[in-house]
Amino acid sequence: MGQITLKQVRKSFGDVHVIPGVDLDINDGEFVVFVGPSGCGKSTLLRLIAGLEDTTSGKIHIDGKDATDLPPAKRGLAMVFQSYALYPHMTVRKNIAFPLKMAGMNPAEIDKKVEYAARVLNLANYLDRRPGQLSGGQRQRVAIGRAIVRSPSAFLFDEPLSNLDAALRVGMRQEITELHQNLKTTMIYVTHDQVEAMTMADKIVVLNAGNIEQVGSPLELYRRPRNLFVAGFIGSPKMNLIEGAEAAKLGAKTIGIRPEHIEVGSGPWSGTVALSEHLGSDTFLKVDAGELGIMTVRGSGEVNVHTGDRIQFAPQADKVHRFDANGLRLD
Amino acid sequence: MARAVTPRRKALNTVAAWSVALIIFFPVLWMILTSFKTEPSAVAMPPQLFSADWTLENYSEVWARSDYPRFFWNSVVISVGSTLLGLAIAIPAAWSMAFVPGKRTKDLLMWMLSTKMMPAVAVLIPMYLIFQRTGLFDTKTGLVLALMLMNLPIIVWMLYTYFKEIPGEILEASRMDGASLWKEIVYVLTPMAVPGIASTMLLNVILAWNEAFWTITLTTTKAAPLSAFIASFSSPQGLFYGKLSAASTMAIAPILILGWFSQKQLVRGLTFGAVK
Amino acid sequence: MSTQSTRLASRIMVAPSVIVLFIWMIVPLAMTLYFSFRIYRLLSPDRTGWVGFANYTWFFKSPEFWLAISNTLALVLGVLIITVVLGTLIALLIDQPVKGQGVLRILVIAPFFVMPPVAAMIWDNLFMHPQNGLLGAVSRAFGAEPILYMEQYPMASIITIVAWEWLPFATLILLTAMQSLSSEQLEAAEMDGASALNRFRYIIFPHLTRAITVVILIETIFLLGIFGEIFTATQGGPGSASTTLPYMIFKQAIVAKDIGRAAAGGIIAVILANIVAFFLMRSIGKNLDA
Numbered sequence A: 001m002g003q004i005t006l007k008q009v010r011k012s013f014g015d016v017h018v019i020p021g022v023d024l025d026i027n028d029g030e031f032v033v034f035v036g037p038s039g040c041g042k043s044t045l046l047r048l049i050a051g052l053e054d055t056t057s058g059k060i061h062i063d064g065k066d067a068t069d070l071p072p073a074k075r076g077l078a079m080v081f082q083s084y085a086l087y088p089h090m091t092v093r094k095n096i097a098f099p100l101k102m103a104g105m106n107p108a109e110i111d112k113k114v115e116y117a118a119r120v121l122n123l124a125n126y127l128d129r130r131p132g133q134l135s136g137g138q139r140q141r142v143a144i145g146r147a148i149v150r151s152p153s154a155f156l157f158d159e160p161l162s163n164l165d166a167a168l169r170v171g172m173r174q175e176i177t178e179l180h181q182n183l184k185t186t187m188i189y190v191t192h193d194q195v196e197a198m199t200m201a202d203k204i205v206v207l208n209a210g211n212i213e214q215v216g217s218p219l220e221l222y223r224r225p226r227n228l229f230v231a232g233f234i235g236s237p238k239m240n241l242i243e244g245a246e247a248a249k250l251g252a253k254t255i256g257i258r259p260e261h262i263e264v265g266s267g268p269w270s271g272t273v274a275l276s277e278h279l280g281s282d283t284f285l286k287v288d289a290g291e292l293g294i295m296t297v298r299g300s301g302e303v304n305v306h307t308g309d310r311i312q313f314a315p316q317a318d319k320v321h322r323f324d325a326n327g328l329r330l331d
Numbered sequence B: 001m002a003r004a005v006t007p008r009r010k011a012l013n014t015v016a017a018w019s020v021a022l023i024i025f026f027p028v029l030w031m032i033l034t035s036f037k038t039e040p041s042a043v044a045m046p047p048q049l050f051s052a053d054w055t056l057e058n059y060s061e062v063w064a065r066s067d068y069p070r071f072f073w074n075s076v077v078i079s080v081g082s083t084l085l086g087l088a089i090a091i092p093a094a095w096s097m098a099f100v101p102g103k104r105t106k107d108l109l110m111w112m113l114s115t116k117m118m119p120a121v122a123v124l125i126p127m128y129l130i131f132q133r134t135g136l137f138d139t140k141t142g143l144v145l146a147l148m149l150m151n152l153p154i155i156v157w158m159l160y161t162y163f164k165e166i167p168g169e170i171l172e173a174s175r176m177d178g179a180s181l182w183k184e185i186v187y188v189l190t191p192m193a194v195p196g197i198a199s200t201m202l203l204n205v206i207l208a209w210n211e212a213f214w215t216i217t218l219t220t221t222k223a224a225p226l227s228a229f230i231a232s233f234s235s236p237q238g239l240f241y242g243k244l245s246a247a248s249t250m251a252i253a254p255i256l257i258l259g260w261f262s263q264k265q266l267v268r269g270l271t272f273g274a275v276k
Numbered sequence C: 001m002s003t004q005s006t007r008l009a010s011r012i013m014v015a016p017s018v019i020v021l022f023i024w025m026i027v028p029l030a031m032t033l034y035f036s037f038r039i040y041r042l043l044s045p046d047r048t049g050w051v052g053f054a055n056y057t058w059f060f061k062s063p064e065f066w067l068a069i070s071n072t073l074a075l076v077l078g079v080l081i082i083t084v085v086l087g088t089l090i091a092l093l094i095d096q097p098v099k100g101q102g103v104l105r106i107l108v109i110a111p112f113f114v115m116p117p118v119a120a121m122i123w124d125n126l127f128m129h130p131q132n133g134l135l136g137a138v139s140r141a142f143g144a145e146p147i148l149y150m151e152q153y154p155m156a157s158i159i160t161i162v163a164w165e166w167l168p169f170a171t172l173i174l175l176t177a178m179q180s181l182s183s184e185q186l187e188a189a190e191m192d193g194a195s196a197l198n199r200f201r202y203i204i205f206p207h208l209t210r211a212i213t214v215v216i217l218i219e220t221i222f223l224l225g226i227f228g229e230i231f232t233a234t235q236g237g238p239g240s241a242s243t244t245l246p247y248m249i250f251k252q253a254i255v256a257k258d259i260g261r262a263a264a265g266g267i268i269a270v271i272l273a274n275i276v277a278f279f280l281m282r283s284i285g286k287n288l289d290a
């Protein structure tokens, strides 16, 4: 079980309205990612769900029960913090056992669960070390171990990978995804890395200044961003946004076209290559397209253009996104 | 900020630093030396060092003339007792200030410290009367309470500065793990803060041990600690230097030894947790 | 990290400290305030009654009071200046690479372990005593008459004793602060051609301001109440030459046995201490953020 509903949840710190009002349904077993720019209130929202902060108003239901006023310990949720928040004075074993000890479980049972978690997370050899003697990735696993032993109804992760180096991050990302597939427990995962969001999520919640901009599967968000913010936020490199005459031709205030949906070679648009980045599989070109502005264009890995070349290119007609004066999608 | 220097520079520094250290330490050293001299040798002019008559007599006489063990025990009970009681009250307070800070937290802390600025003498008579009335006069309990209250602001402040270094996320993690507030403090905060708590304890034991106003004015015999023991040896002219030094050495030796053995915590503690 | 329940818990947990400190402060203070408006002489117990501000005016009219105020100020400022200046110099010295830094540090801290009566005893008898003191012997060795420290320079002597007791504290704090200064900063300054003096002035000293703040705050707290050293060494004399405000109050209470006047003095001292505290906290509190 792990079904969470937020109803008109608001949060203010003094006069600062960090979360102006959020409605959200999270289904049992879902992997939900909160994504958004720094300071948009992702952590705050997560902490509201966890019970580490009070809601200013609104209701939080967990598994159908009103949990708004429950203390964190009573919500049946587990959290993995960005800094791991391991207990530095306890061994790995004690760290993982801590929530069970707090729940008053008997020692034999605790041992069994700890052993199990250690096996699943490849920590069996480190059980008697202290967190200070572990690598970042291992610490991360301990933090996850501490979360899974309790069999919570949902896991909350607050940017758990941001302290790891790039290679480790990819590995841990996959481990967490696998963990989700095995446990089938609800997970709420906060990140500002949209690659993590796209690869891990069943459902992405895009936040901006405390508001939900869009909720949907990664592909929905990619294919049909509801507004300019989501259009610009999801996808890498960013979608090109064009205003003016070119947009007016299609009856929109703004049109958007992703770099990967532009064909190089011929077409109505042209510009001078200002920069070309060869990544091997792809080549990204920054093109100064005059009135259209600076555009990012993806070519294949072998495309042979150099800085200063003049090229012609065209958008794939069915991949052009149109937005109205309020920044909302036109269909 | 120690940097590589030439051996010559280092030798020069070493000589200079040791000279200064010895000058600072010298009065204590001289007192200890004097305590081992016979009385005539202790006041001899010019002062004697190598030619002095050494003796242990001062110690045996001080020991015989006064009830040193009782004074010593009173000092131990009062300083350790007041510190432990202070910690018990201050740990929760420091927890609140460090982890649930409000707009007023700083003011509260400053208010606590400012209570220490009130000269003790100003309230001597009322304290004396209160202690008489409540039967706390000349009792260890009374002094434990008085010194605890005297040092409480310092204890709270030191713990506060140490606690603030502990990331709040760890306490939140324990809350998520189902720990009650009590368990959070006992199983997570306190063990993590052990070095800070040890330093705080040590410093406050020393402050209480050396306290020489309330311990003298609020006791007569039963509960008198070593500070009163020294005061009872006062106004010694001329021939009593040896004994006076012996008594003084006996009064400060326990704390000197404690300090020697707990250098690291002590150095931390002596900075009142205010500088890292 | 606060929810209503943690905020409530926080109030409850801070309450015992606040309550006991408040009682510890307010009850004796209220009694002192009461006494200060009354005739209360242990030598003539049958004379009682209200006297209005008479006890206070006695203080303000007494020349000893103004001397006591200036002595108190001299003591606090004198000790602060000596300990901060010497403390900085000694810390700079010890901070250099030297052999046996650990033992050295312990030697420097030693005076802090010495209780005030013992400190006063050492200096008064073993060092500053004109006949038997070590300093007298030094004077004689140079063919001079021994200086009568406690008679001729009582305040300076007391300041010396107290400064000796507090020097370790200042040194240690400043040393700790210096050790937290990164050597890279100093090296960068050296590369930029800053002289040793300029390095101290522009890099080390600014880094020390917080530490100096702490030294001033904590020392002032303790120095305002200095009593034991004066009691043991000079008894406030000769005359009133080394009488500080606390000592003057003590004399009123214990020697003159005039509790009413002592109480008035106590209230004056508390008010002055609060003024000092207010300015100190105001100007220094900001610096203590960390």
Ligand SMILES: Nc1ncnc2c1ncn2[C@@H]1O[C@H](COP(=O)(O)OP(=O)(O)OP(=O)(O)O)[C@@H](O)[C@H]1O
Pocket (backbone or CB within 6 Å): A013, A016, A018, A036, A037, A038, A039, A040, A041, A042, A043, A044, A045, A192, C001
């Ligand atoms: N305790 C607090 N008091 C006042 N303002 C706060 C508090 N906690 C957070 N905020 C503010 O709320 C806003 C949202 O913060 P939050 O930590 O939720 O952002 P975030 O989306 O997690 O950002 P990041 O990606 O950088 O972690 C920020 O503007 C922050 O300054």
Ligand SMILES: [Mg+2]
Pocket (backbone or CB within 6 Å): A042, A043, A044, A158, A159
């Ligand atoms: Mg965050």
